[in-house]
Ligand SMILES: NC(=O)c1ccc[n+]([C@@H]2O[C@H](COP(=O)([O-])OP(=O)(O)OC[C@H]3O[C@@H](n4cnc5c(N)ncnc54)[C@H](O)[C@@H]3O)[C@@H](O)[C@H]2O)c1
Ligand SMILES: O=C(O)C(=O)C[C@@H](O)[C@H](O)[C@H](O)COP(=O)(O)O
């Protein structure tokens with residue numbers, strides 16, 4: 001596996017640069033990560049290596065084509081060639097943009113990921129999905145482009161806010177519900193250790209998450225079928241992010257919301273029993289309570305869902321739970337049930 005996990009140590013990154021005889025590095029990061037960690041990263045780059053740093057404004061609202069074009073301009077201005085290594089140094093927003101730039105500039109140059117948020121360490125740095133939001137649709141422009149290596153240093157997580165820890169938990173709960181229910185229970189039993197940023201606990205969660213995602217992606221690299229299960233909670237989650245124009249809910253929060261509505265749909269379809277529903281709903285709603293939508297808002301949400309990349313023949317794809325730690329993809333969910341779930345009379 002090309003993924004290396006450690007704490008307070010990026011020496012595997014240093015060794016990779018040496019082994020590949022890289023003499024030019026182009027770092028793409030964001031303002032917050034740059035301020036906190038750029039000197040730490042540069043301490044692993046020899047002085048003889050020509051190094052450029054491009055700093056994005058932080059946050060989902062900057063995952064845009066405009067920022068992609070600005071990076072292209074900077075690459076051209078600095079005459080960056082195909083022998084340069086692009087280093088994505090930040091969370092999932094930086095990673096998706098940096099990956100897209102690396103996959104398209106000069107028809108593709110090598111890149112690596114050094115993820116710095118909980119969510120990017122457990123999810124976005126792995127699997128090669130790149131891209132940006134456009135015309136209010138989530139990740140609607142993008143490529144599959146796999147990093148040469150992924151270097152994870154869990155010590156970056158020490159500086160994360162509780163909100164950002166919760167965002168990462170959204171994707172980790174997802175892994176528990178699609179592949180390994182014991183991981184869901186481990187999280188439930190370790191909230192205090194996680195919020196206290198106990199690095200041994202976080203390292204265990206990152207390791208488990210990376211193994212689950214890597215295993216699924218290795219069987220369906222280009223998201224043709226099996227990999228859809230990694231999108232559990234995202235059909236509704238992405239529509240909520242988009243509906244609020246990426247300003248109200250962060251991605252991981254929207255996934256937590258999406259998983260609750262999709263669990264309710266599964267309960268109504270008798271795909272799961274009340275006990276399983278209650279155990280999961282009580283855990284997720286304790287972290288982030290679900291919200292009710294008006295009929296007009298739901299029309300807009302469903303319009304957005306109709307552009308989901310998983311859809312087939314304009315049938316909205318829903319990944320739904322069918323057993324503990326097991327999900328499947330369904331295409332013909334009655335629209336009245338979607339409306340009922342989002343109107344929220346059930347909570
Ligand atoms: N490509 C994929 O497979 C994939 C998977 C999951 C999510 N995503 C995408 O990832 C994005 C969400 O990523 P995210 O949750 O990392 O958000 P993010 O990249 O916006 O980072 C969250 C915030 O934390 C800051 N930050 C980053 N590292 C920090 C650190 N170590 N300490 C303190 N602050 C830090 C950032 O500057 C930002 O303000 C979404 O756009 C989502 O669509 C992609
Ligand atoms: O890697 C995947 O496949 C995923 O679905 C991981 C998701 O957590 C992630 O948010 C991904 O970016 C969503 O993919 P998309 O194809 O719905 O944009």
Ligand SMILES: [Zn+2]
Nearest residue numbers: 171234251255
């Ligand atoms: Zn996600």
